[in-house]
């Protein structure tokens with residue numbers, strides 16, 4: 001188990017040091033900005049949706065290792081997903097990082113590396129910031145997202 005935890009930490013660190021998809025999209029169909037004042041994390045999420053499918057996803061900003069790695073892993077996983085799957089994935093991810101479900105759903109795949117944050121309640125908002133921002137991007141209402 002401790003080997004697994006170490007592996008998870010390595011994956012998080014790798015995504016923090018070399019974030020995937022950390023760039024704005026040229027013609028995003030959806031975008032939103034989110035802020036976690038508790039930690040100082042800031043992310044902007046960009047999506048290109050065509051025919052109900054997320055064709056491309058990117059983000060700018062970041063913050064601590066957890067917030068940055070979560071945005072990186074999330075944008076990686078979103079490509080090719082249907083927009084109508086997002087609400088369910090959000091729930092699964094939220095349940096995993098808050099510990100509401102004992103095991104991570106298989107659908108989350110690599111995002112399981114973030115399951116360890118359940119032991120650090122203050123970090124849950126870092127892990128979910130990108131997801132709250134994603135939700136806001138798909139449900140556009142004016143204003144900025146805050147985890148508070």
Ligand code: ZN
Pocket residue numbers: 036039040041063064065066067125126
């Ligand atoms: Zn943070």
